[in-house]
Amino acid sequence: MDSSRGLPAIESHRDLHVWIIENLKMVLVPERAHGSFFEEHCYIVLHVPQNLKATPGAPKDLHYWVGKEAGAEAQGAAGSFMQHLREALGGATVQHREAQGHESACFRSCFRPGIVYRKGGLASALKHVETNVYNIQRLLRVRAGKHVSATEVELSWHSFNKSDIFLLDLGKMLIQWNGPKTSAAEKARGLALTRSLQNRERGGRAQIGVVDDETEASDLMQIMKAVLGCRAGNLHAAMPSESIDQLQKANVRLYHVYEKGKDLVIQELSTCPLTQDLLREEDCYILDQGGFKIYVWHGRMTSLQEKKAAFSRALGFIQAKGYPSYTSVEVVDDGAESAAFKQLFRSWSGEQRKNKNLRGLGKLLQVKLDVGRLHSQPELAAQLRMVDDGSGKVEVWYIQGLRRQPVDPKHPGQLYAGNCYLVLYTYQKMGLIQYILYLWQGCQATTHDIKALQGNAEELDLQYRGALVQAHVTMGSEPPHFLAIFQGQLVVFQGSAEHNGKGQPASATRLFHTQGTDSYNTRTLEVPARASALNSNDVFLLVTAGLCYLWFGKACSGDQREMARTVVTVISRKDKEMVLEGQEPSHFWEALGGRAPYPSNKSQEDLDKYDVMLLDTWQEIFLWLGAAARERTQEAVAWGREYLKTHPAGRSLATPIVLVMQGHEPPTFTGWFHTWDPYKWTNNESYEEVVEGSLGAVPAISEITAEVNNFQLSRWPAHGRAGPPALWALRGSEDSSENELELGPKAGGGKSASSSCHSSPRPTVRGSLPREQLMHQAAEDLPEGVDPAHKESYLSDSDFQDVFGKSKKEFYSMAKWRQQREKKQLGFF
Numbered sequence: 001m002d003s004s005r006g007l008p009a010i011e012s013h014r015d016l017h018v019w020i021i022e023n024l025k026m027v028l029v030p031e032r033a034h035g036s037f038f039e040e041h042c043y044i045v046l047h048v049p050q051n052l053k054a055t056p057g058a059p060k061d062l063h064y065w066v067g068k069e070a071g072a073e074a075q076g077a078a079g080s081f082m083q084h085l086r087e088a089l090g091g092a093t094v095q096h097r098e099a100q101g102h103e104s105a106c107f108r109s110c111f112r113p114g115i116v117y118r119k120g121g122l123a124s125a126l127k128h129v130e131t132n133v134y135n136i137q138r139l140l141r142v143r144a145g146k147h148v149s150a151t152e153v154e155l156s157w158h159s160f161n162k163s164d165i166f167l168l169d170l171g172k173m174l175i176q177w178n179g180p181k182t183s184a185a186e187k188a189r190g191l192a193l194t195r196s197l198q199n200r201e202r203g204g205r206a207q208i209g210v211v212d213d214e215t216e217a218s219d220l221m222q223i224m225k226a227v228l229g230c231r232a233g234n235l236h237a238a239m240p241s242e243s244i245d246q247l248q249k250a251n252v253r254l255y256h257v258y259e260k261g262k263d264l265v266i267q268e269l270s271t272c273p274l275t276q277d278l279l280r281e282e283d284c285y286i287l288d289q290g291g292f293k294i295y296v297w298h299g300r301m302t303s304l305q306e307k308k309a310a311f312s313r314a315l316g317f318i319q320a321k322g323y324p325s326y327t328s329v330e331v332v333d334d335g336a337e338s339a340a341f342k343q344l345f346r347s348w349s350g351e352q353r354k355n356k357n358l359r360g361l362g363k364l365l366q367v368k369l370d371v372g373r374l375h376s377q378p379e380l381a382a383q384l385r386m387v388d389d390g391s392g393k394v395e396v397w398y399i400q401g402l403r404r405q406p407v408d409p410k411h412p413g414q415l416y417a418g419n420c421y422l423v424l425y426t427y428q429k430m431g432l433i434q435y436i437l438y439l440w441q442g443c444q445a446t447t448h449d450i451k452a453l454q455g456n457a458e459e460l461d462l463q464y465r466g467a468l469v470q471a472h473v474t475m476g477s478e479p480p481h482f483l484a485i486f487q488g489q490l491v492v493f494q495g496s497a498e499h500n501g502k503g504q505p506a507s508a509t510r511l512f513h514t515q516g517t518d519s520y521n522t523r524t525l526e527v528p529a530r531a532s533a534l535n536s537n538d539v540f541l542l543v544t545a546g547l548c549y550l551w552f553g554k555a556c557s558g559d560q561r562e563m564a565r566t567v568v569t570v571i572s573r574k575d576k577e578m579v580l581e582g583q584e585p586s587h588f589w590e591a592l593g594g595r596a597p598y599p600s601n602k603s604q605e606d607l608d609k610y611d612v613m614l615l616d617t618w619q620e621i622f623l624w625l626g627a628a629a630r631e632r633t634q635e636a637v638a639w640g641r642e643y644l645k646t647h648p649a650g651r652s653l654a655t656p657i658v659l660v661m662q663g664h665e666p667p668t669f670t671g672w673f674h675t676w677d678p679y680k681w682t683n684n685e686s687y688e689e690v691v692e693g694s695l696g697a698v699p700a701i702s703e704i705t706a707e708v709n710n711f712q713l714s715r716w717p718a719h720g721r722a723g724p725p726a727l728w729a730l731r732g733s734e735d736s737s738e739n740e741l742e743l744g745p746k747a748g749g750g751k752s753a754s755s756s757c758h759s760s761p762r763p764t765v766r767g768s769l770p771r772e773q774l775m776h777q778a779a780e781d782l783p784e785g786v787d788p789a790h791k792e793s794y795l796s797d798s799d800f801q802d803v804f805g806k807s808k809k810e811f812y813s814m815a816k817w818r819q820q821r822e823k824k825q826l827g828f829f
Contacts, residue, residue, distance in 0.1 A: 020043050021044070035115050038120055040069040042074045046063075060270075063110075068101065094337075097315075102328065140169065141165075157232070165187065173223070175208075175209045249289065254274055266317065275345060279402075280299055281301045290329070298310065407421070413487075414570065415475075415492050416496050419496050475525075489514065489524075530593055534551070539552055543571060547575055548585075552581065610629055626662050630661065637659070769795070
């Protein structure tokens with residue numbers, strides 16, 4: 001990647017990459033910290049779903065996330081890095097702007113089992129990499145809907161409510177308190193997040209406790225009281241979640257965005273139902289989905305400057321419309337539209353856009369490129385990324401010992417992932433000789449080879465007197481012209497080789513993944529020889545000791561099969577046997593080490609046994625009911641009808657609605673998924689079974705209470721400021737008056753901190769003082785012996801009730817920050 005822009009390298013084997021913006025730089029977040037976001041920072045997230053890796057040119061999702069406390073400078077840096085990263089990635093990219101607490105479903109689905117919002121900024125963010133840290137106390141409010149999120153809240157009973165889940169994190173102990181109105185589905189999702197934190201942040205060593213019924217979990221409640229004090233009053237109801245008005249969401253409007261002189265004009269073009277032919281390749285558009293989401297669409301002929309201004313234009317539009325600042329924004333490019341964008345139109349045809357954008361020249365790719373037209377129409381060459389048809393002269397060298405060595409001309413397209421190569425292509429344009437030098441870098445190449453690759457390229461350029469056009473190419477992201485040079489027979493083997501017969505010894509069993517439909521987009525990569533590497537979309541070549549299998553996935557096309565038949569002769573000269581998915585002989589599976597489920601597509605991962613899910617295939621609507629949601633049949637059908645009624649494309653209400661039960665999915669349903677794992681739900685545990693398997697033995701209450709007290713004392717010393725209410729012990733003494741209180745935790749007999757519920761700080765003077773001597777008085781003007789941090793405690797009970805409107809017992813059971821706020825307002829701070 002372009003190091004001059006400060007962009008980090010991307011590991012090709014990973015699906016998810018997360019960076020935090022620190023000191024205006026992108027810093028990679030370790031994988032174990034994925035899903036934790038600090039509120040004072042911005043993040044960039046790149047997601048390449050596993051199933052999309054098999055499809056050249058398939059769109060990637062690039063998000064930038066804004067914390068609610070992030071500054072303008074950090075947001076600007078995130079936006080800038082976003083644009084540079086998009087350019088460096090090349091190919092199709094869908095860009096998203098995400099605001100804390102209002103993230104899109106696409107973003108949330110990247111982080112399972114949920115997202116955790118953490119307080120703090122740079123100093124806290126440096127702890128992204130720490131694990132097995134136990135000196136911690138925090139309270140997380142968990143919202144366990146379809147997508148789970150956890151927010152750090154005030155460590156107080158006042159933060160609790162009836163409808164949410166709360167996770168009390170005590171380092172060595174994680175207590176999940178389930179609100180009385182939470183469902184079994186929410187409890188299960190919350191527990192999945194708790195177990196994830198146990199594994200990622202505590203190395204699996206912390207114990208988990210679950211409070212479903214406070215009376216039955218008295219031991220756990222005693223620990224919670226040691227930290228939070230005794231609860232005063234009843235739990236309040238949760239703030240209702242923001243509901244989306246489906247009719248408002250269906251109110252879509254398309255705007256044409258263009259410049260007129262120095263002014264930017266945003267002109268309304270159409271309302272629903274929208275048609276695809278409204279989008280012109282030379283223009284930019286904003287699609288407003290009822291203020292719920294804003295899309296920016298760029299035609300392929302729009303300028304780079306227009307594309308860079310996409311987010312600023314969208315935010316300006318949001319402001320002008322008076323929409324909330326957290327309104328979701330998605331930027332899509334012509335030909336790389338997301339499914340969410342396309343479904344807002346009455347119909348969408350990929351072929352229609354392809355033919356329109358190529359202006360009737362799409363057949364050139366299917367038959368043979370007209371070199372003359374490419375040379376006379378440079379805009380066509382730019383669109384196709386082809387300087388000619390790839391029939392020129394090809395010379396290939398590999399890097400060995402810092403020098404370039406020639407590759408056998410009989411096998412120019414056989415490359416190795418552990419090597420770097422120089423590919424010199426010579427062709428003629430208008431009678432003049434032209435050169436392109438491709439610098440191909442394998443994903444397993446060493447740093448020395450990569451440096452030597454650039455050095456040898458410079459030497460070649462000197463030999464050709466600066467006439468070489470240099471193109472840097474990364475394995476798996478080869479441009480169409482590079483693939484055309486090898487006529488669809490580019491094969492990348494694992495490991496490295498010296499191209500002299502002394503390379504790494506080949507395994508007896510090897511598996512190759514062939515992707516592509518013609519000589520301009522086909523590549524073949526060696527992958528691990530195991531069943532889980534298969535994919536229903538493509539063709540795989542399995543080479544064994546005596547036979548070569550051509551495995552055709554059920555979703556692959558005839559063109560894919562033809563290209564595989566061409567490339568198999570490059571890989572193996574053994575006898576060939578064609579195998580259709582689902583009809584494999586036993587020897588096939590034995591060679592792969594046995595059967596195994598293919599990697600599940602993320603869509604199947606979205607199917608939750610507690611949910612009802614809708615799959616829209618346009619011709620019909622499927623409603624999938626999870627095993628725990630079977631009783632919601634009538635509700636599901638009503639939902640399906642409402643979906644059709646409010647769809648922005650004006651759908652027919654006669655569209656068939658099909659109910660599908662978990663575990664009984666017909667092929668007409670599973671066939672819409674890239675891959676389907678029929679064994680996914682064979683060991684589906686109930687929530688109660690999961691709880692039983694998660695809980696360890698709760699340590700002795702006295703042991704945990706002692707640790708709680710030690711932790712609190714290290715943060716709130718006895719001299720000076722008052723500690724949390726739960727740690728103040730109230731006791732009488734034979735030689736003190738009734739009104740004398742002792743400050744600090746209980747040191748001897750009497751009640752323990754865990755059972756001390758309503759306590760207050762101790763004045764160091766006997767009796768009470770008039771309010772006039774305490775209210776609005778500076779520390780130096782207070783009577784002798786009065787602690788200025790606790791002036792209110794010297795009031796008599798009647799004066800306290802009169803001034804604060806509550807008893808001392810009620811006041812000291814409140815959260816500390818609420819106590820401080822009231823003291824400031826009433827002149828006792």
